[in-house]
Amino acid sequence: MTNPHDIGPFMYDDARERSEIDRLRAFVQANSGASFSRDPCIGGHVTGSAFVLSPDRTATLLTHHAKLDRWLQLGGHCDGLFDVQFVALKEAYEESGLPKLTLLSPDVFDLDIHCIPANAKEPEHLHYDVRYLLQSSQWEFETSVESKALRWVPLGDLPNFSQSESVLRLGRKALEFLASRSEITSRSGQTAFGS
Numbered sequence: 001m002t003n004p005h006d007i008g009p010f011m012y013d014d015a016r017e018r019s020e021i022d023r024l025r026a027f028v029q030a031n032s033g034a035s036f037s038r039d040p041c042i043g044g045h046v047t048g049s050a051f052v053l054s055p056d057r058t059a060t061l062l063t064h065h066a067k068l069d070r071w072l073q074l075g076g077h078c079d080g081l082f083d084v085q086f087v088a089l090k091e092a093y094e095e096s097g098l099p100k101l102t103l104l105s106p107d108v109f110d111l112d113i114h115c116i117p118a119n120a121k122e123p124e125h126l127h128y129d130v131r132y133l134l135q136s137s138q139w140e141f142e143t144s145v146e147s148k149a150l151r152w153v154p155l156g157d158l159p160n161f162s163q164s165e166s167v168l169r170l171g172r173k174a175l176e177f178l179a180s181r182s183e184i185t186s187r188s189g190q191t192a193f194g195s
Contacts, residue, residue, distance in 0.1 A: 007024065007028075007046075007084055007108060007130055008084075008085065008106070008107065008108060009106075009107045009108065010107060010108045010111065011105055011107040011108060011109050011110075011133075011177075012109075012110070012173065017110075017111060020111040020112065020113055021111060023113055023128070024046070024111060024113070024128045024130075027044065027046075027126075027128055028046070028128075030042075033080075033082070035128070036078040036079075036080055036081060036082050036084075037078070037079070037080050038077060038079065038122075040122055040123060040125065043125055043126060044125045044126030044127060044128060045077065045078065045125070045126075045127065045128065046078050046084060046128045046129075046130060047075055047076060047077055047078065047087075047127045047128065047129045047130070048075055048076065048078060048084040048085070048086075048087030048088035048090075048091060048129075048130055048131075048132070049073050049074065049075025049076075049088055049091070049129050049130070049131040049132070050073060050074045050075055050088045050089065050091065050092035050101070050131070050132055050133075050134045051073045051109060051110070051131055051132070051133050051134065051170045051174060052073070052074060052092055052096065052098070052101065052134045052135070052136055053104070053133070053134065053135045053136065053174065054135075054136060054139065054152050055135070055136055055137060055138060055139060057135060057178055058154055058155060059152040059153055059154045059155060060073070060152070060153055060155060060158070060170075060171065060174065061074065061096055061098075061136065061141060061150060061151070061152055061153075062150070062151055062153050062161060062162070062167075063095060063096075063146070063147040063149075063150050064147055064148040064149040064150070064151070065146070065147065065148070066145070066146055066147055066148050067119075067146075069148075070162065070164070071151075071153075071161040071162045071167070072162070072164075072167060073131065073167065073170060074091055074092045074095045074096060075087075075088060075091045075092070075095075075129065075131070076091040076094075076095070076146075084130045085103070085106070085132055088130070088131065088132045088134075089101060089103065089132070089134070092134060094144060095144045095146055095147060095150075096136075096141045096142065096144075096150060097141050097142025097143075097144070098136045098137075098138065098140075098141055099137070099138065100136070100137040100138070101134045101135070101136055101137075102134060102135045102136075102137070103132060103133075103134055104133045104134060104135055104177070105132075105133055105177075108130055108131065108132065109131050109132050109133040109170075109173060109177075110131040110169065110170055110173060111128070111129065111130055111131065112127075112129045112131065112166045112169075113126055113127070113128050113129070114126065114127055114129065114166060115127075129166075131170065133173075133174065133177060139152065155171050155174060155175055158171040
């Protein structure tokens with residue numbers, strides 16, 4: 001039987017990603033199931049995020065986060081669930097109202113460990129944010145109470161909405177992913193974007 005706290009395979013393998021994966025695994029090993037809760041005594045928790053591409057794969061849906069006042073990908077807390085991929089999908093559905101999302105790969109698309117500032121409810125802590133790449137089947141969305149706004153942002157325009165390396169890296173990885181799939185589908189005689 002596999003470890004129920006195993007996050008799963010990762011799509012990319014570079015020095016930054018390996019370092020983040022090692023930190024995530026050490027955190028989960030030290031804290032077991034509490035890693036997926038909001039336990040304030042362990043200094044952080046695992047979260048799940050979704051980088052959602054538009055139907056034509058030219059844009060991503062960003063949320064203007066109500067609490068953090070920044071443009072970010074969709075996502076949220078695991079709240080005790082060990083299936084981070086499910087959490088990413090659930091949060092994307094809840095925060096966007098999009099009726100159908102497709103996981104473009106079962107592998108973890110990106111991992112980012114970042115500090116969340118202290119607030120009235122929680123001390124400063126880390127988010128071990130496990131991210132997946134998804135695609136929406138439609139453009140229409142509904143803004144939830146967790147967002148000031150939602151917007152489809154062309155991948156090339158991400159720097160106009162966020163200066164966060166974490167968000168910009170997601171955009172670069174998405175373009176690389178799409179380019180590699182375009183090359184594969186072009187050789188097989190299908191259109192690059194599956195249309």
